[in-house]
Amino acid sequence: MTINVGLIGIGNIGTGVAEYLRDYGVSHGLRLKAVADADPGKLKNASLPGTFLTDDASKVTKDPQIQIVIELIGGENPARQIKLDAIDNGKAVVTANKFTISRYSRQIFQAARSRGVDVRFEASVGGGIPIIQSLQEGLAPNAITLITGIVNGTTNYILTRMSEGMEYETALKTAQEKGFAERDPYLDVSGQDSKHKLAILASVAWNSWIDPASVPCEGISQITPGDMDFAAEFGYAIKLLATARKRSSKVELRVSPALVSVSHPLAKIADEFNAIYLDGNFCGPQMFYGRGAGRLATTSAVMADVMHIARNLRRGVRDELPSLDEKYELATDSVSGGYFRLDLKHVAGSLAKVADILARHGISIRDSVQRNKFKREVNGDIVVPDIITVEPVSDSRVKKALAELEECDSVYGKPFYLRIED
């Protein structure tokens, strides 16, 4: 039984999926019946004999012969409505769209449940890495306690170049030239992209809807060569981590750059690669590594979902979508090692004042390194970056100390803080 597939969005990923279906569809009993894209130029470039091409998505979502709709247009609108329309018309949906899945999973799953159709979204996190299915099936016997991942290839590529000595701006430019960063890199470098992916992973792991808006999020643009220099010397890599921890019903969420010990498997993930590290009460620590983006890797994940649904359709069954109704509380204060980088005015007593502030907040210094080689003049003052790592401390204490350090007349500008994940 040949299953008819419709595709909406024929950009970079869509082209990969369309060509897979064109070249290998027959051997999997799949036929790409129709493709819609709002941009007639993209449709013109498509080389898809026998496939109906249209600029009207509803011609795909309403086609009674189509059983699976693949939505690959990205962004929020009209991607959300297109999925709901397809479901309404009794079609299974496959998507790579992290924004709509993270924000509207409950609505989309509920619609699919009442209509009796499948929804799959493997490609929304980690490109070709089968992490969603692993969480839903292979690791299902476990209570997952930790998910921490490098889920954005752009920022990992930039941080890898920075670890080799490049400044942030140059590394970003290189990433753009190589096609690893968009012309407007905001969604990647700000951590927004990682935030939505983390929300999806945590939602699947804990059967709770995790609102991406509830994830505190910091980007990488403030990382300096001085930070990289310290990290290399003291046995760390700096990585943009998307982290979710669960202790009983408390969930801690965060996207931020962090110092990762070089002995941790995540420290070695280089270039544009992604990796998701997790821990479960039976499986123990696990890591899944691979290409987190790009036409071919994403095509692999999308097609795995399509083939899974096709098998379900042939057997007359569908998967149970997670109810996402487990209750949880957001943890508001957590504890970790910390890294302060302060621009100290180059006058006697500066470090003493800083040490005093940390001491008054009960923060114990581990290492303190003044970096004369990064000394510079700012507004007539000589400032020297001073790096202080501290023993595990709660976020709330750090916050208070940072506020006081910012007021301190020995500290120039805003102090910079990173967590240390040992």
Added chain:
Amino acid sequence: MTINVGLIGIGNIGTGVAEYLRDYGVSHGLRLKAVADADPGKLKNASLPGTFLTDDASKVTKDPQIQIVIELIGGENPARQIKLDAIDNGKAVVTANKFTISRYSRQIFQAARSRGVDVRFEASVGGGIPIIQSLQEGLAPNAITLITGIVNGTTNYILTRMSEGMEYETALKTAQEKGFAERDPYLDVSGQDSKHKLAILASVAWNSWIDPASVPCEGISQITPGDMDFAAEFGYAIKLLATARKRSSKVELRVSPALVSVSHPLAKIADEFNAIYLDGNFCGPQMFYGRGAGRLATTSAVMADVMHIARNLRRGVRDELPSLDEKYELATDSVSGGYFRLDLKHVAGSLAKVADILARHGISIRDSVQRNKFKREVNGDIVVPDIITVEPVSDSRVKKALAELEECDSVYGKPFYLRIED
């Protein structure tokens, strides 16, 4: 609908699975109805209220109320017959038994196919790592070109200790003390365990029955501190790799220690951990990392299989088992960089003779390092280990060169050879 499960074999892993079912079975609609073990002592220690305990496996395989039989006794007999009996009696089978699955997969799958029952074996490779399901589903759209893994925790633990300076014998003893090696370590250190796991991975990836007996297999017992010393200095780790490559219909298979560049993700896999690295034409390089053995991790994999089958039973479907009938040829000659370790007699001209032999076989030297610090006296001769790495060369040339080197009067004993995986 509660599904009745029977367990055969209540050793270390069996106890983990039995306790999982006792503690969490109800919430998954599963009930451990019966446990069989030939050893009444093990049954006596089991704390499983409400579960029927017997020393007769056929009381489990013939119980008409049991729908899933978990076989965890290991070894070949009676494990193979027990699975066939369970299938004959219409029961689905879950096993962690790499020996019987690798050797008799065709027979077992064929029996299951005709009887209409599921067989799953996630725990047979990589402990808690969901690698079998990923190959069967998440990576199904890909033509897999390479599988290379560290699939034996015992040897990886030993090699990690050796990389820190321990001799092989001491490292093995430490592994035994820590419970990472059996009292008789033969199956692990000889590579036999890895061989069976590789055969399973390759069979699943290529839908061909790969006879484990066809996998050339070398163990780790010949690795010396001198090899480790060289590897560390020249940017390599020494790992026991289980490797399968496919180029068109040619399959290359091998279990052997190899030098792995430190920039390769597998080089960092430490201690008793496992990792499977693979490459596919769409997904690109991927790596799956986790605990490859142990009660809890293996329980995770076994229970994931049981839960998957239970869902199938509730929906009245079963999975399609691979036919394993794709034709392939075994590649007989392959090319890689190489590492020679020779005990040279400490007399003038020794190295010249060796270099001449390599040159006559068209083998190009990359690095040559004489290791005076490992100099020793053997039967009145002073011998110095000399290490020579060479540019990529075919196995057949290496074989001829090794035979000639062994005959060479400047070389003491048998020359040692490792492949280099860059």
